[in-house]
Amino acid sequence: MPTDLAMHSVELNERFIQKMQSAAVDRVVKGDPRPSSAAVRTRDVIVIYHNPFQSPWPQVYWDRILETTGILEFARDTRHENRDIQSGAPAGWRSALEKADQTIRAAYDNPQPREALRTISTVWEHLDLTSELAAARSSLLMGKIDAPKLAELPTWFRVQEAGLLDAAEGEIGASPLAVETAKLLVQAVLASVEEGENLEAELETGPLGRVTIDWQIPGVQMEWMVEATDLPWPSVKVYQVHQRVDGDDLKPPQTHIFHNAFDVVESFSELLRAK
Amino acid sequence: MHQQCIDELTPPEMQPGETVDEGEFFRNLNREHVAKCYSGDADEEPEYGYRLGRRQWRYWGRQSPGLSVSLRTCIHSELCSLVLHPLGTDCYHVARIDLGAINRSGLLSSAFVARYDPAAPNLCHFVIQPLDGVVTKWMELGVALNAPFPLAKKLPTTDEDKARARRAYERYRSFVKIRRWVRRQDGSLPST
Numbered sequence: 432m433p434t435d436l437a438m439h440s441v442e443l444n445e446r447f448i449q450k451m452q453s454a455a456v457d458r459v460v461k462g463d464p465r466p467s468s469a470a471v472r473t474r475d476v477i478v479i480y481h482n483p484f485q486s487p488w489p490q491v492y493w494d495r496i497l498e499t500t501g502i503l504e505f506a507r508d509t510r511h512e513n514r515d516i517q518s519g520a521p522a523g524w525r526s527a528l529e530k531a532d533q534t535i536r537a538a539y540d541n542p543q544p545r546e547a548l549r550t551i552s553t554v555w556e557h558l559d560l561t562s563e564l565a566a567a568r569s570s571l572l573m574g575k576i577d578a579p580k581l582a583e584l585p586t587w588f589r590v591q592e593a594g595l596l597d598a599a600e601g602e603i604g605a606s607p608l609a610v611e612t613a614k615l616l617v618q619a620v621l622a623s624v625e626e627g628e629n630l631e632a633e634l635e636t637g638p639l640g641r642v643t644i645d646w647q648i649p650g651v652q653m654e655w656m657v658e659a660t661d662l663p664w665p666s667v668k669v670y671q672v673h674q675r676v677d678g679d680d681l682k683p684p685q686t687h688i689f690h691n692a693f694d695v696v697e698s699f700s701e702l703l704r705a706k
Numbered sequence: 707m708h709q710q711c712i713d714e715l716t717p718p719e720m721q722p723g724e725t726v727d728e729g730e731f732f733r734n735l736n737r738e739h740v741a742k743c744y745s746g747d748a749d750e751e752p753e754y755g756y757r758l759g760r761r762q763w764r765y766w767g768r769q770s771p772g773l774s775v776s777l778r779t780c781i782h783s784e785l786c787s788l789v790l791h792p793l794g795t796d797c798y799h800v801a802r803i804d805l806g807a808i809n810r811s812g813l814l815s816s817a818f819v820a821r822y823d824p825a826a827p828n829l830c831h832f833v834i835q836p837l838d839g840v841v842t843k844w845m846e847l848g849v850a851l852n853a854p855f856p857l858a859k860k861l862p863t864t865d866e867d868k869a870r871a872r873r874a875y876e877r878y879r880s881f882v883k884i885r886r887w888v889r890r891q892d893g894s895l896p897s898t
Binding site for chain 1: 812
């Protein structure tokens with residue numbers, strides 16, 4: 432189905448268009464008769480196929496993500512690229528981390544497991560130090576911004592909260608810090624949604640004292656896993672997995688790890704707007 | 707029964723620690739590990755079947771780094787899977803997990819593997835683990851497998867939704883098939 436990029440509110444800048452164009456020329460989708468492909472992000476990753484010989488750029492064709500094309504990795508990379516552009520991160524910063532990934536993967540293939548572990552440990556330690564740096568600077572920056580507004584705590588949270596702290600047999604209950612963070616996050620996202628939007632979630636104790644929040648949103652599966660953090664609100668650590676479930680044509684879940692409440696609220700609002 | 711199961715094992719030609727990314731595996735389940743796809747469905751013979759509860763996919767961080775399973779072509783039967791499990795008396799149902807089908811589904815950003823972890827007397831024992839992550843990958847798997855049942859609290863009412871639910875269940879069964887009450891409800895095991 433031919434369509435036009437503008438119809439889908441795609442925010443493109445020159446660098447992203449260049450990337451798409453070069454991808455269209457360079458990347459041939461395996462097993463697909465069309466000569467080239469490219470990907471673009473709207474609210475989700477959507478793979479599009481572009482035939483430069485038949486239609487002028489940016490006339491595109493939408494298609495579903497095919498497991499055999501190997502396009503998922505490309506779509507992920509392109510999504511990251513577009514996120515960088517939107518967030519203002521300088522181009523190229525990701526390549527250093529990609530090298531770290533490659534080093535870990537290569538080490539895993541080393542026939543000497545102990546040697547491989549040493550290599551991975553070295554890389555991991557550097558990554559942890561980078562993570563510490565990010566946490567410290569984020570914390571300082573958050574001191575310059577008002578914390579997200581909070582709505583009243585919903586009844587469904589109150590009702591389920593008590594059960595979180597109780598440990599099931601052979602397990603541990605939720606960490607009070609994780610429960611407190613989960614509570615603030617729920618209040619923050621509810622403050623950001625339109626009045627009348629009736630949102631609920633199921634709460635459960637997750638592994639190692641985390642709290643899982645399974646949002647009940649029509650057409651979307653969304654789960655958070657909230658854990659206690661070293662730094663106070665609005666620092667958080669939230670694993671988010673969401674997947675659209677309209678129709679039979681399922682797309683892979685998308686994963687994010689958030690470290691501040693602002694990003695959680697923003698992502699949540701985007702998801703609701705797009706549903 | 708215990709000895710017969712041991713005698714009939716056909717362990718894979720693998721070294722401990724080696725991994726595979728396909729194959730069918732048995733996972734022993736206790737009563738709470740199985741949920742109806744639609745909670746409002748009939749208790750006996752629900753029209754839209756059963757699935758694994760999400761907590762099944764939240765096993766990291768405990769003593770095992772992943773999901774403890776037995777290779778079907780090695781242990782041969784659901785019954786032996788229960789019999790050779792150290793805590794098998796707590797388990798009543800068995801899930802058959804098709805790792806290859808899950809990995810080929812296109813719903814995961816990276817593969818899960820099964821690591822050979824023979825634990826005498828069960829020389830068919832493996833541990834399913836994500837290859838490229840921990841927390842996020844288990845969450846992704848849980849969400850991906852639950853995806854066919856987006857409004858699982860409400861039974862489908864329209865013909866279209868009913869057809870979708872049936873297709874979803876068939877799809878789910880291409881990844882996971884659950885055999886309930888391999889151990890009888892009174893705790894005994896069938897003789898064959």
